[in-house]
Amino acid sequence: MKEPSTIKDEVEFWRWREYHRVVQGKKWTSKDIITAGVDVGSVSSKAAIMINGEAYSWGITRTGSNSPESAKKALDWALEGTGLKLSDFKYIVGTGYGRVNVPMANKAVTEIACHAKGANYIWGPSVRTVLDVGGQDIKAIRSDETGRVVSFLMNDKCAAGTGRGMEVFADLLKIPIEEIGEISLKVDQEPPPVSCTCVAFAKTEAMGLFRKGWSKEKVLAAYTRAMAVRMANLIDRVGLEKELVITGGQSKNIGIASRIEVILGVKCLPMPNWRENGLDPMIAGALGAALFAKALYEKAQKS
Amino acid sequence: MRHIITHYGYSDGSGDYYITIDTDKCNGCGKCVKQCPQSALQLETMLIDLEDKTAASVTEEHRKKIKYTCSSCKPESSNAPCVLACEPKAIKCTWNPH
Numbered sequence: 001m002k003e004p005s006t007i008k009d010e011v012e013f014w015r016w017r018e019y020h021r022v023v024q025g026k027k028w029t030s031k032d033i034i035t036a037g038v039d040v041g042s043v044s045s046k047a048a049i050m051i052n053g054e055a056y057s058w059g060i061t062r063t064g065s066n067s068p069e070s071a072k073k074a075l076d077w078a079l080e081g082t083g084l085k086l087s088d089f090k091y092i093v094g095t096g097y098g099r100v101n102v103p104m105a106n107k108a109v110t111e112i113a114c115h116a117k118g119a120n121y122i123w124g125p126s127v128r129t130v131l132d133v134g135g136q137d138i139k140a141i142r143s144d145e146t147g148r149v150v151s152f153l154m155n156d157k158c159a160a161g162t163g164r165g166m167e168v169f170a171d172l173l174k175i176p177i178e179e180i181g182e183i184s185l186k187v188d189q190e191p192p193p194v195s196c197t198c199v200a201f202a203k204t205e206a207m208g209l210f211r212k213g214w215s216k217e218k219v220l221a222a223y224t225r226a227m228a229v230r231m232a233n234l235i236d237r238v239g240l241e242k243e244l245v246i247t248g249g250q251s252k253n254i255g256i257a258s259r260i261e262v263i264l265g266v267k268c269l270p271m272p273n274w275r276e277n278g279l280d281p282m283i284a285g286a287l288g289a290a291l292f293a294k295a296l297y298e299k300a301q302k303s
Numbered sequence: 304m305r306h307i308i309t310h311y312g313y314s315d316g317s318g319d320y321y322i323t324i325d326t327d328k329c330n331g332c333g334k335c336v337k338q339c340p341q342s343a344l345q346l347e348t349m350l351i352d353l354e355d356k357t358a359a360s361v362t363e364e365h366r367k368k369i370k371y372t373c374s375s376c377k378p379e380s381s382n383a384p385c386v387l388a389c390e391p392k393a394i395k396c397t398w399n400p401h
Contacts, residue, residue, distance in 0.1 A: 109350045148352070151308040153321075154366070196316065233314060237321075292350070299353055 014167035016177050016249070020059035020077040024277070026051060033297060034084065035091050037114065037289025038071045038105060040098030043135025043163055044249060047074035048286035049082065053294045055121075057082050058283045063135075067098030075104065091297035093289040097136070109292050111285050112141055112152050118288030119245050120147025122279045123269045128241035131231055131260070132284070133250035135163040140234040142241060147288070153238045155230075163249040165199045169223055172203055173216050184224040184255030186217045193226035202226070221255070228259035235264065245269045247284035307351065310397075311361035312369040318400035320370040322361050322378075322385070328393035331357035335385040335394060341365070341372045344385060359394070373398075 028034060028051045035053075039046045041063060048058040059077025063070040071094065079085070086104060094102030095114040102108065111132075119130040125145040132139040142151040170177040191214070194205045202223055209219050235244070244266055250256050251271065261267055272278030279287070306328070312321035326349065336344045336359060343365035348355050365372045376383040378396035386394050 107350075113350060149307050151306075151310070153310040155313045237310065237314070237319075292353075295353055 011174075011176075013170040013174055014177050018061045020057070020080055021280075022057040022081045023055060026054070026056050028056065028082075028084065028088075030088070033090050033294055034088050035093075035290045035293035035297060036075060036078070036089050037118075037286040037291070037293060038075055038092065038094050038102045039096040039111065039114065039283070039285035039289060040067050040071050040074070040094070040102060041096045041111075041135050041285075042098075042137075043167075044282065045070040045074040045096075045098075046283045046286040047071070047078040048283050048290045049078050049084065050287070050290040050294060053291060055279060055287060055290075058280065058286065060280065060282055063098070067101030068103045070098065071102040071104070091293040091300075093293040093296070095285050095289040097134075106293070107296060109289060112139060112154070113149055114285040114288030114292065115139065115247055116141050116143035116149045116152075116288065117147040117291050118284030118286070119143070119247055120145075121287050121291060122247075122272060122281065122284060123243070123245050126243045127245050127269065129235060129238070129244045130284075131235055131244065131246045133162060133231065133246065133248040133256065135249060138162060138231055138234055140231075140238045142238050151238050153234055155234055165202075165227070166250065166253065168199050168203070169206075169220070172206060173220060175216065175220070178252070180220065181224075181252070181254035181256065183217055184220040184253075185258065187215075187221045190225060191218050191222045193229055194222045196226070224253075224255040225259055228256055228263060231256070232260055232263040235260075240264060240266065242266060243269045245281070246271075247281045249282055251281040309360065311366050312397075313367070315370070317370070319397055320373070320399075321397040322369060322373065323395040323397060324359055324361075325393045325395075326351065326356070326358040328391045329358040329389075330391055330393075331359070332390070333359070334388040334390070335359050338384040338388040340376070340384065343369070343372045 032051045036049045045063045049056045059074045092105045094105030094108045095111045099108040115132050130141040139154045274280035307326040310321045345362045347360040379398040
């Protein structure tokens with residue numbers, strides 16, 4: 001049966017790539033400590049599998065209306081092509097917004113602890129400040145050289161300046177979400193930021209700017225700038241210490257990262273090449289959860 | 304002692320509003336929870352250095368509207384009931400309306 005063409009032609013500009021990956025050249029045996037971290041966020045669900053505390057595979061998918069199902073979908077995807085099954089896991093930790101609703105998890109750990117731990121794993125012990133820009137909140141986390149949280153601030157008042165806000169803007173401007181960062185940098189001169197990052201108000205403000213003759217790029221630059229200012233303020237409040245890294249979905253938005261660097265006057269550690277063989281900064285929380293799973297399993301074995 | 308300082312709240316166009324809890328100083332006694340007239344505080348189990356620890360936190364529901372929830376206690380005076388109830392002095396309020 002043919003699908004109606006109207007549905008096919010409709011482009012969903014907000015839609016980002018869901019994918020899964022197995023790290024090449026790694027093998028597991030039943031003697032290994034195999035653990036998983038499942039991070040159910042408000043917009044995306046991530047699962048990471050580790051062998052003896054080293055990343056082995058992961059899956060990233062959109063969170064549905066049901067947390068347990070989203071958790072299962074992410075983990076099933078991480079399992080695909082690994083030959084592993086659920087019973088091979090020694091320990092599973094759930095984290096994120098929906099962490100209490102991860103049915104296969106042995107324990108739930110707050111995403112703050114997991115993000116700090118995961119960022120330490122991805123970038124190494126020099127990380128001291130982690131900015132996590134998720135789907136519906138922004139977190140600024142200070143950590144020590146072991147990835148332990150020292151201080152954190154979560155701004156979850158609304159979706160202003162978060163991943164979900166960017167999705168709404170992508171739809172409004174009809175720009176695919178994965179290109180939004182690059183396009184926001186295509187301005188000769190940085191325009192002043194929009195006065196309010198609130199998605200609803202920013203939309204109205206954007207329409208006003210269009211009427212004034214602003215280009216798409218310029219409007220997007222003004223909105224991205226406002227988001228970056230808001231994030232920089234959060235980092236200031238917990239106190240910036242080098243090195244700084246960005247995790248979460250918006251870590252992939254070059255327009256955000258480069259503006260934060262300008263505002264704060266520091267460089268972020270370079271983003272791993274996640275498109276090819278690097279770790280994805282979106283799975284920092286899931287990786288941290290899988291590391292906690294390993295540590296908790298080992299602790300249980302000792303006692 | 305290694306501290307974990309948790310800031311609950313937000314900055315918006317009208318000012319900065321935070322309840323800050325030092326989770327290492329907090330002994331989980333729950334006196335602040337009982338004293339809070341708005342039921343905005345709770346005891347929560349957190350994993351700290353692989354140990355489960357019970358500490359006070361601001362409830363999910365109130366984190367997003369703390370400016371309104373806490374204003375009746377006049378947190379800028381540092382005499383808010385939660386701050387006064389806390390013997391180990393683990394709770395601080397930051398209240399800077401512009």
